[in-house]
Amino acid sequence: MERSASSTPSVTLKTIANELGVSVTTVARAMKDGHKVGADMIVKVRETADRLGYVRNLEGAKLRTGKTLIAMAFLNFTEEEEIGDSGAVGLLNGFHKCFAGTDYAVRAVPAARDGMAVDRLRELVRGRLADGVILDLIELQDARVRYLLEADFPFVTYGRTELFSEHAWFDIDNEFAAWQSTDALLRDGFKRIALIDGDTRYTFVRQRVRGYERALREHGIEPDPGLRHHSELAADLARGSVGPLLDRRADGFVCANELTFLGARAGVRDRIGDEVRHIGFALRSGTQIGKYVSTKVHASHYSHIATGRALAELLLKQIDGADPRECQQLAKTTLITTENSSEALIA
């Protein structure tokens, strides 16, 4: 059996106008902003619309405006199924909180890590599959950003590039966040602090390395490149990186996110069991994970949901044609240190 779309005869503005014996213009105004229509009529029109089951015809709106009313988001979905997610759902939540007040829907797809990324954007732009794009995992000379600038297609990046051309972006102050995490561990007395972070082709990783090294130097410690691990931000990879770092006498770990923190902690436990208590941990977080683990941990925190909301708002401004220079936002993390009960017994 082939299913057919609903065959309910559609209720239009004209149906409502006929029902009330007023003009279509009056109905349209009452449904929209109420311009030149009395408060009584607005109530009457909207009640009638509800009673008749009027649904605004988005397809009509799309045809009139040439818009798709779709925002496409290329996000960092972890492919591993170790711990689930540590960010994308928060971002999606934030998108929905912003778009809930609009006609926009969001389509989220995993960000391609290969050469196909620009091809997929080209297909999107040529096929007009969306009105705007949100991009994650930004590189210094990001090819996707260069393509979208050239195509003059609305977009916002979660992270910065080093391109001269201005574009809309939202970002965490990554250098500050890594400095903050590293500094917190240094103040706890740790000296051989390792960094477990993403691939250095991403801008945020370069910024984080700078903040990490600055904190060390401020405490008179020359950074040891051997104490840095760079890979995809995955729990199992972080876990595997810990052994060699401990061999180099690492006594603390600054982690790029929740997944790498949980991976690093498990890696430490693999090697030295309960001695994990003598190792320091810090991470950049967008959740309250620190409250749910037994380990003392410093979190440089900025909410994933707030980030998603900011990205969505900036994208809407770009779709409306705002100046990209007025669509650039930098957010600072807050340090949250949690010291849980089982640790307190040791202290």
Add this chain to the structure above:
Amino acid sequence: MERSASSTPSVTLKTIANELGVSVTTVARAMKDGHKVGADMIVKVRETADRLGYVRNLEGAKLRTGKTLIAMAFLNFTEEEEIGDSGAVGLLNGFHKCFAGTDYAVRAVPAARDGMAVDRLRELVRGRLADGVILDLIELQDARVRYLLEADFPFVTYGRTELFSEHAWFDIDNEFAAWQSTDALLRDGFKRIALIDGDTRYTFVRQRVRGYERALREHGIEPDPGLRHHSELAADLARGSVGPLLDRRADGFVCANELTFLGARAGVRDRIGDEVRHIGFALRSGTQIGKYVSTKVHASHYSHIATGRALAELLLKQIDGADPRECQQLAKTTLITTENSSEALIA
């Protein structure tokens, strides 16, 4: 400045046909399934398409078929920002793995927990905003399912109803999963096992309670309703539920998912610190979280990604008009017990 869509002159099948001096039919066949076209020609046509930058016009396909090529998914996004997600990203990953081979895109929105859910579906069906729907958080007499059956609109549920009408669904054998988790704790010697689970209006929760109680009775223990906590599946709510359960001498916790497990564990630690080691934990998982926590834990596991993939495949079959009775799948969880190093030191 108002941005305009890309103005690249579009390459059509006709452009490719002219370039190669063959018929449009030949080109169309070579691009599609290769029917009645030689292998050489298929290669030639596809190379030319790539060289000219041909992009299949989805808008044209949509107009011809009347399809939107959109699958709408109403998912359980946790609103709290405690630990992030424990499922939705896995499901989304699975959807994308399935839809990657099709023209379908998925739009994920948070499942409404209020009376608006049916209104939103009505708007979707009347406005033809998607070709099919995936629903989570299914209730015994789910109003959304009844509406979609009545509207004869393609859908698949993640979970079962008690409706007589057949509909497409994928589900975990929840009764078995809860039995498996409870049985594992009973075999470890725990006697006062608490259940931290979802609201009883959901079918899966009813099924889980049955499995939990069956395991207890098989071990000669009469279930104590005071050892059950039902609420939204959120880490902070699970954490808050633990105190009263410990007051009732709970010595083990069967948790509905990763969030409630991490919440329950934190709640136990809040109360009794390191004595957490003498409490048993089990959960239904779709990730490998057990490998990353210090607590010994039994996980009744079935992959979220595999679940997402199955749901997407069933939805495509429904959109193609398959018999709902042939689109019903039950999956069994596997017990994974992880006993981490710091625990081994105690044992």
